Amino acid sequence: MSKNRLEYGLQATLGVPISAERDQDLAGQIRKLRVSFDGTPVLHQVDLDIPKGKLTMLLGFSGSGKTTVLRSLNRLHDCFPNSRIGGEIHLLLGGVWQDINGAPVDLTELRRRVGMVFQTPNVLPTSVIRNLSLPLSLTLRPPKSELQDRVEKALREAHLWNEVEHRLHRPARELSGGQQQRLCLARALALEPEILLLDEPTSSLDFRSTEAIEETLVSLRGRYTLVAVSHDPGQAQRLADTVAVFAEGRVAARCGPNDLQGYASLEAMIRSVMLAERSFNDSGL
Amino acid sequence: MERVVATLYAVAGIGAGLVGVALLVFLTAYSWPLVTQGHVGTVLSTTWNPNAGSFGIVPMILGSLTIAGGAVLIAFPAGLGICIFLNGVGPRWAARPLRAVVELMTGIPTVLYAFVAVFLLVPVLRNIAGGSGYSALSALLVVAVLITPTIVLTIDGRFEQLHGQLYLATVALGLTPAQRLAWVYLPAARNGLIAAMILGFGRAVGDTVIALMIAGNATHVPSSITGAVRTLTSHIALVLAADTQSGAYYSLFAAGLLLFLFVLLANIALRYIGSKERST
Amino acid sequence: MKWPNSMKKPTHMKRQAAGRIENIVLFGSWLSAGWIATVMAIFFGYVLINGAPTLGPRLIFGESNWIDVVLRGVPAWGGLYAAVVGTGTLVILTSLIAVPIGVAAGVYLACYARGRIKRFLSFAVDVLGGTPSIVMGLFGFGLITFLRATVFPDARTSLLLAAVCLTMLVLPYLISMTRMSLESLPLELRLSGPAMGLTTQQNVAKVLLPSARPGILSGVILAVGRAAEDTAVILLTGVVANAGLPRGLGDKFEALPFTIYYLAGEYRSAEELNTAFGAALILLSLTGGLYFYARRLKRRWRNST
Numbered sequence: 001m002s003k004n005r006l007e008y009g010l011q012a013t014l015g016v017p018i019s020a021e022r023d024q025d026l027a028g029q030i031r032k033l034r035v036s037f038d039g040t041p042v043l044h045q046v047d048l049d050i051p052k053g054k055l056t057m058l059l060g061f062s063g064s065g066k067t068t069v070l071r072s073l074n075r076l077h078d079c080f081p082n083s084r085i086g087g088e089i090h091l092l093l094g095g096v097w098q099d100i101n102g103a104p105v106d107l108t109e110l111r112r113r114v115g116m117v118f119q120t121p122n123v124l125p126t127s128v129i130r131n132l133s134l135p136l137s138l139t140l141r142p143p144k145s146e147l148q149d150r151v152e153k154a155l156r157e158a159h160l161w162n163e164v165e166h167r168l169h170r171p172a173r174e175l176s177g178g179q180q181q182r183l184c185l186a187r188a189l190a191l192e193p194e195i196l197l198l199d200e201p202t203s204s205l206d207f208r209s210t211e212a213i214e215e216t217l218v219s220l221r222g223r224y225t226l227v228a229v230s231h232d233p234g235q236a237q238r239l240a241d242t243v244a245v246f247a248e249g250r251v252a253a254r255c256g257p258n259d260l261q262g263y264a265s266l267e268a269m270i271r272s273v274m275l276a277e278r279s280f281n282d283s284g285l
Numbered sequence: 286m287e288r289v290v291a292t293l294y295a296v297a298g299i300g301a302g303l304v305g306v307a308l309l310v311f312l313t314a315y316s317w318p319l320v321t322q323g324h325v326g327t328v329l330s331t332t333w334n335p336n337a338g339s340f341g342i343v344p345m346i347l348g349s350l351t352i353a354g355g356a357v358l359i360a361f362p363a364g365l366g367i368c369i370f371l372n373g374v375g376p377r378w379a380a381r382p383l384r385a386v387v388e389l390m391t392g393i394p395t396v397l398y399a400f401v402a403v404f405l406l407v408p409v410l411r412n413i414a415g416g417s418g419y420s421a422l423s424a425l426l427v428v429a430v431l432i433t434p435t436i437v438l439t440i441d442g443r444f445e446q447l448h449g450q451l452y453l454a455t456v457a458l459g460l461t462p463a464q465r466l467a468w469v470y471l472p473a474a475r476n477g478l479i480a481a482m483i484l485g486f487g488r489a490v491g492d493t494v495i496a497l498m499i500a501g502n503a504t505h506v507p508s509s510i511t512g513a514v515r516t517l518t519s520h521i522a523l524v525l526a527a528d529t530q531s532g533a534y535y536s537l538f539a540a541g542l543l544l545f546l547f548v549l550l551a552n553i554a555l556r557y558i559g560s561k562e563r564s565t
Numbered sequence: 566m567k568w569p570n571s572m573k574k575p576t577h578m579k580r581q582a583a584g585r586i587e588n589i590v591l592f593g594s595w596l597s598a599g600w601i602a603t604v605m606a607i608f609f610g611y612v613l614i615n616g617a618p619t620l621g622p623r624l625i626f627g628e629s630n631w632i633d634v635v636l637r638g639v640p641a642w643g644g645l646y647a648a649v650v651g652t653g654t655l656v657i658l659t660s661l662i663a664v665p666i667g668v669a670a671g672v673y674l675a676c677y678a679r680g681r682i683k684r685f686l687s688f689a690v691d692v693l694g695g696t697p698s699i700v701m702g703l704f705g706f707g708l709i710t711f712l713r714a715t716v717f718p719d720a721r722t723s724l725l726l727a728a729v730c731l732t733m734l735v736l737p738y739l740i741s742m743t744r745m746s747l748e749s750l751p752l753e754l755r756l757s758g759p760a761m762g763l764t765t766q767q768n769v770a771k772v773l774l775p776s777a778r779p780g781i782l783s784g785v786i787l788a789v790g791r792a793a794e795d796t797a798v799i800l801l802t803g804v805v806a807n808a809g810l811p812r813g814l815g816d817k818f819e820a821l822p823f824t825i826y827y828l829a830g831e832y833r834s835a836e837e838l839n840t841a842f843g844a845a846l847i848l849l850s851l852t853g854g855l856y857f858y859a860r861r862l863k864r865r866w867r868n869s870t
Contacts, residue, residue, distance in 0.1 A: 074457060076453065076456060079453065079456055081377065108460065111456065111457055111459035112458070113459075115457070115458075118453065118454060124451065124473070125451075125473040135455075135459070135460060138464045138468060139459045139460065141584075191458065286766075291677060293669060294672050294673040294676075294677055295677060295678075296669075297665075297670040298669070298672075298674055298678060299673075300666070301693075302686035302689035302690060303689075304693060304733055305689035305690070305692050305693045305696075306689065308693070308700065311704055312700070312703075312704075362593070363597040363600055366593045366594040366595075366596060366597025366598065367597045367598050369593075369594040369597075370594040370595065370597065374591060374595070375594070375595070375598055379598065383598055383602060386601070386602070387601070388860070389853065389856050391856075392787070392794075392852045392853070392855065393794075393849065393852060393853075394793075394796075394822055394852055396796045396822045396826050396848075397608075397825065397845055397848065397849055398608070400826075401608055401611050401612065405607065405611060430601075433601060463587045463590045463591050463594075467587070467590045491698070491699075493699040493796070493800075494796045494797060494822075494826060498826065498829060518697055518797065521699050521700075521702075522699060522797060522801065525706055525801050526800065534710075538703065538707065544696070544699075548692055548697070552695060
């Protein structure tokens with residue numbers, strides 16, 4: 001491949017483009033998504049719209065299915081042979097709506113464009129700089145001369161540059177937990193994703209590191225479409241543009257961040273949401 | 286009662302450990318006359334001719350190194366390739382049975398590899414390279430097969446650890462399986478690779494039966510890879526089986542001591558690698 | 566709940582762009598996998614095709630009637646009976662010596678030994694495990710010459726000596742499997758005994774050893790397989806081509822791996838060669854069967870912990 005990988009990526013679609021008209025503000029649409037592991041369903045008929053350039057927060061307890069939704073967006077479930085997934089997931093990638101769940105898809109390219117940061121920082125066992133340059137040179141394949149600039153840009157975007165500037169060649173494992181997590185964020189950003197998935201990115205971190213990550217996320221909003229998972233209503237209030245509350249494998253409620261005010265805990269909120277829903281159903285409407 | 290049982294466990298444990306020490310003491314004691322009688326030079330010569338009083342084992346040392354080195358040269362890259370195949374490059378339908386075959390290979394009697402090679406490999410090499418076909422080359426090819434599972438399973442164990450930490454992260458970065466294995470797992474498993482090489486080499490040096498049956502057993506310094514050679518291990522077997530006068534025995538114990546010291550060194554190296562692994 | 570048909574897993578397209586090194590990696594890994602698969606297919610195929618037709622009473626009992634051989638001790642001329650019995654006796658004898666010592670030593674290392682002693686012992690066991698089997702045979706041979714020169718002028722290589730040397734060979738397997746099985750038991754289980762007021766010894770005997778049994782058993786099986794297949798040790802410690810049945814622990818003996826080794830070089834007729842193939846198939850089935858049994862045990866064990 002002599003052709004610049006970046007151009008290739010922008011021109012080509014991942015699979016089959018979809019021509020249907022969409023709401024201009026959206027970057028993703030999930031319809032009737034269902035996922036099961038070993039025959040046990042964990043998601044039932046999830047519908048979700050993902051607004052473009054906004055931070056969508058999936059809120060819920062562990063086991064409620066929020067991470068499963070997240071992993072459907074970059075087809076990470078394909079890594080688990082006991083999983084089954086159905087329904088439609090359409091994403092706006094490279095300006096084109098694409099069906100990423102039904103039709104054949106270039107999975108590696110999809111995963112580059114839909115970046116992901118995990119719950120616990122999983123840096124590669126190598127130097128700080130190589131954590132960014134290795135995936136970059138394997139997927140986007142920019143010319144060597146650009147590599148350094150791209151790494152620096154991504155580290156600055158993740159608000160990490162000042163802290164690691166002088167130890168780029170030290171092992172990444174020497175960084176603190178919070179720094180490692182921001183390194184993972186920078187690593188995803190370096191691949192120029194359009195959508196960024198964040199799986200409880202602060203749950204393994206202390207208060208200060210959480211603050212640093214949250215600040216970074218706020219600054220990324222607008223440039224990227226963000227989908228984050230959290231179990232902390234406070235975090236949702238601070239960061240989210242829209243919130244989807246998950247319970248028992250379904251979307252129990254959708255709301256704005258301000259609607260979360262007044263609930264003492266996630267538990268209280270989910271209970272009242274589900275109670276409201278039940279009485280709504282019981283009323284026969 | 287409690288004390289008695291605990292003592293029994295301790296006796297067994299310490300006794301088992303002392304077996305290793307006993308081996309070292311025994312081999313040293315039996316090779317010692319070489320030093321006291323000033324025969325060290327004869328043993329470290331290149332001529333083996335017990336009737337003329339020359340008991341040089343250098344040709345056998347070279348024979349062992351040729352076969353073990355050649356076998357590792359083949360089996361290490363192949364084992365690496367198989368590991369990569371088993372951990373994501375190969376499709377599941379192929380990887381699962383192949384893993385079972387590699388595990389099964391650890392239990393296959395060495396004598397059977399040599400037995401089959403006598404009828405299938407030796408005649409082929411005889412036609413291609415000339416000579417009798419019983420050569421260093423035949424033996425090292427078979428030993429390569431013998432040590433492949435050792436190498437594969439050692440590296441695979443390391444990959445398995447890395448897999449838990451890094452698999453999803455690398456997949457989510459959009460790396461292909463080959464990229465994940467070659468650029469992320471391999472460099473991270475560097476110590477495992479060295480350990481695999483040492484273990485494979487050790488297993489190759491320790492093999493007796495393959496070398497005995499198909500390496501040709503010539504006692505001169507190997508001149509070509511298609512020539513007949515004798516290893517330290519098969520040398521011990523051949524000389525003892527032939528019942529030469531006791532003059533030759535000392536050199537056999539020296540050969541045994543050499544093999545044992547090699548294992549000792551290899552294990553010290555493995556310890557060192559292991560401690561480095563833990564500290565990172 | 567059943568998914569509709571349309572819910573099959575979507576396939577994905579092959580990535581189009583692959584680097585040159587990546588192609589080399591792909592090619593190399595398929596090549597290596599293909600190499601070992603081909604070699605082993607030829608190996609199994611060859612042993613099976615040549616060995617299968619020889620199976621039958623003749624292979625074991627030769628020209629003699631099997632009742633005479635088994636009950637009256639008539640030699641099985643041209644058959645493998647003596648070799649099978651020799652290997653069987655050797656394996657049983659080795660197990661009798663090695664299993665109690667190996668398991669006890671494993672328990673000691675896992676549950677009793679501490680600090681420097683533990684480090685030294687596990688190192689010694691590792692060294693023993695890496696020692697070439699011919700060195701064990703050499704040890705046995707040296708032991709006999711020593712005994713002859715000192716207390717036992719009549720000492721000679723024999724079944725008992727071979728079993729002792731094979732014990733040295735299989736001990737490391739037994740010790741490390743026992744130790745690993747015990748050490749990988751869940752912590753709660755390891756602590757539950759002391760929490761109930763059991764002493765260490767009671768905890769080991771009543772809680773830990775029973776829980777670790779499948780793992781230990783698969784170690785025993787591996788050790789049996791190793792004892793059955795080794796040729797180098799017995800070569801120096803008492804195996805002979807035509808010993809017949811061993812009449813006692815001090816007697817010479819025959820063994821399957823040695824028969825294969827011997828016949829491969831010295832066969833005089835097509836019949837003898839066929840016997841060698843038969844012996845090869847028997848030995849392969851034996852070690853293969855042991856392997857699959859150990860694997861099943863290990864799997865069940867993994868599922869239960």
